[in-house]
Amino acid sequence: MHDRTKAPLACDFLHLRLRSPLVLASGIIGTSPTLLARAARSGAGMVTAKSCGPTPRAGHPNPVALDWGGGLINAIGLTNPGAEHEAALLAEAKRLLEPLGVPLVASIFAGTVAEFGQVAAVVAQAQPDLIEVNISCPNVGDEFGTPFAGLPESAAAVTDAVRRALASLPQPPPVSVKLAPNVPDIARIARAVAEAGADAITAVNTMPGMVIDAEAARPVLANRVGGISGPALKPVALRAVYEIAQAVDLPIIGTGGVLTGVDAAEMLMAGATVVGVGSAVWYRGVEAFAQINAELQQFMAAQGYGSVAELRGLALPPAARERRCAHV
Amino acid sequence: MSEALAGLHRPYRVASIRLENAATRTLVLDRSLAADPGQFVMAWLPDVGEKPFSLAGADPVCLTVAAVGPFSRALHTLAVGDRIWLRGPLGRGFAPPSPAGHALLVGGGYGVAPLRFLAERLLAAGWHVSAIVGARRAADLLLVEALAALGVRLWLTTEDGSVGLRGLATDAFDAALTAAPEARTTVFACGPVGMLAAVAALCRTRGLPVQLAWEAHMRCAVGLCGSCEVGAGWLTCLDGPVFPCDPTVALPMG
Known part of the structure; x- marks a missing residue:
């Protein structure tokens, strides 16, 4: 029998011990130290800051997001204060998160392979616990060309550039690469970033989509296209995590459409090591983390699971399940 | 807050226009909305933009608009019969306690x-x-x-x-x-x-x-973008815009 009185949601991710497998996903309220701290107080086991690039960006004009019924669509446009200022925000966020025991993930994007390395080096000054490399934002295509997540070669090149840029640091933070769902073979991309030195994989980013208002005869978003998240993304994300978990031995931050504790359990069963939570903040408020934690704990108790680790990879084919348990 | 009505923009037509003062007019729209005072809508004019407005009435929907910027000036050019798209009601409105006082x-x-x-x-x-x-x-x-x-x-x-x-x-x-x-x-x-x-x-x-x-710079209005943060971690779009305290002083709980 498992002892369920001992914080059953506590789990390991890389070198980190998390009090919950829920991770605030990048791009969701991660714009300030105080909002990151709020997500942590609400129950997130780890929090990810909004992606930052080399220079400040205002983002796209309104409308930037809406709930279209099956999920959300957004094209915020990578609003950020630039890497230098972001490093200061991350340092302050770390200070607020430390007493809560919640690790901090920095998220970076850039327009070129070399710039990815430069931005990584700047944000590393704040000593985040992990750097997430966003090679898959779907909303800035006009400015940055095809997202780097589209091809194994470009995904690997970015991963390699970031690893090299961090290698000279005394304590380089581990790197997770955030993949796009809209690729023909996500396992290939996952293998490419693993071979290039990624320590973890975040899967997935939003799915490119469009909402048209028929009466206006216009796409609703000012950017016309945006990223689909929320309930519509969940089956897409589950499948992607399932494929990646069989392709590589890296830990996975499984992200996409997790709104409830049972959703989180499903993501773990698909092979995720921990579970990203984003759009749930719209559906359930910032309190979503506390609610999902409670629901996951209830589900585990009802089904007889004693730890998060027991759920990981349960829905994988038997051979992959055993392999995954041995490695991650 | 995720009820289907709050999500997509829906078109309304201007039913009448009331001039409130030299810079301000109220657009009275052609339909009603189940909403509380203090809640807001995101008003969208295709090809122009989208901005937050508190509801000045819900049955029918009324928006009281001061011409202070490009978008509100565009709203002032709307005539009776013209269309305006709204998503909402959004946020938490005034919540009078009981009994009445x-x-x-x-x-x-x-x-x-x-x-x-x-x-x-x-x-x-x-x-x-x-x-x-x-x-x-x-x-x-x-x-x-x-x-x-x-x-x-x-x-x-x-x-x-x-x-x-x-x-x-x-x-x-x-x-x-x-x-x-x-x-x-x-x-x-x-x-x-x-x-x-x-x-x-x-x-x-x-x-x-x-x-x-409270008033804040509003972008996504669905709790994602962080633009409307006030104080130490309050989201004006989800936690507000009506707060039962000064959000610049009090801390949000969770």
Whole structure:
């Protein structure tokens, strides 16, 4: 029998011990130290800051997001204060998160392979616990060309550039690469970033989509296209995590459409090591983390699971399940 | 908050237009919306933009708009029969406690916009309602006749003294309280951030419950983008825009 009185949601991710497998996903309220701290107080086991690039960006004009019924669509446009200022925000966020025991993930994007390395080096000054490399934002295509997540070669090149840029640091933070769902073979991309030195994989980013208002005869978003998240993304994300978990031995931050504790359990069963939570903040408020934690704990108790680790990879084919348990 | 109605923009037509003062008009739309005073909508004009507006009425939907920027000026060019798209209602509105008591409404500048809607709701629920309406000068006062017509007891303040008490809306606070009926007073305020902080401070020292309609830079309005953060981690779009405290002082719990 498992002892369920001992914080059953506590789990390991890389070198980190998390009090919950829920991770605030990048791009969701991660714009300030105080909002990151709020997500942590609400129950997130780890929090990810909004992606930052080399220079400040205002983002796209309104409308930037809406709930279209099956999920959300957004094209915020990578609003950020630039890497230098972001490093200061991350340092302050770390200070607020430390007493809560919640690790901090920095998220970076850039327009070129070399710039990815430069931005990584700047944000590393704040000593985040992990750097997430966003090679898959779907909303800035006009400015940055095809997202780097589209091809194994470009995904690997970015991963390699970031690893090299961090290698000279005394304590380089581990790197997770955030993949796009809209690729023909996500396992290939996952293998490419693993071979290039990624320590973890975040899967997935939003799915490119469009909402048209028929009466206006216009796409609703000012950017016309945006990223689909929320309930519509969940089956897409589950499948992607399932494929990646069989392709590589890296830990996975499984992200996409997790709104409830049972959703989180499903993501773990698909092979995720921990579970990203984003759009749930719209559906359930910032309190979503506390609610999902409670629901996951209830589900585990009802089904007889004693730890998060027991759920990981349960829905994988038997051979992959055993392999995954041995490695991650 | 995720109810289907709140998500997609829906087109409305302008049914009539009321001129409120030289810079402000109320667009009366052709349909109603189930909403509370203090809640807001994101108003969209295709190819122009999208901005937040507090509801000035819900049955039918009314938006009181001051022409202060490109988008609000575009709204002022709308004629009867023209279309405007709204998503919402969004956020948390005013939540009058029960039982009904005395409501002191404090509105500064354009912040008066949702207070007629609030006064109507409060009166219908049996509240005694008084209001302080403040503005820079007489010509900027908003909805004074409308509130008076509802039977709301009014105190007016102008910074130049052209009408009413010379000073800020908060300068009439004690006079309005002294004249209040024998009932528990709840203060409902909407206006510039400085006024809201001052109202919150006055209510704190007098032990009065307060509800403050905050204003913030609004982008996604669905709790994702962080643009509307106020204080240490409050989201104006989800936690507000009406707060039962000064969000720049109090900490959000979770």
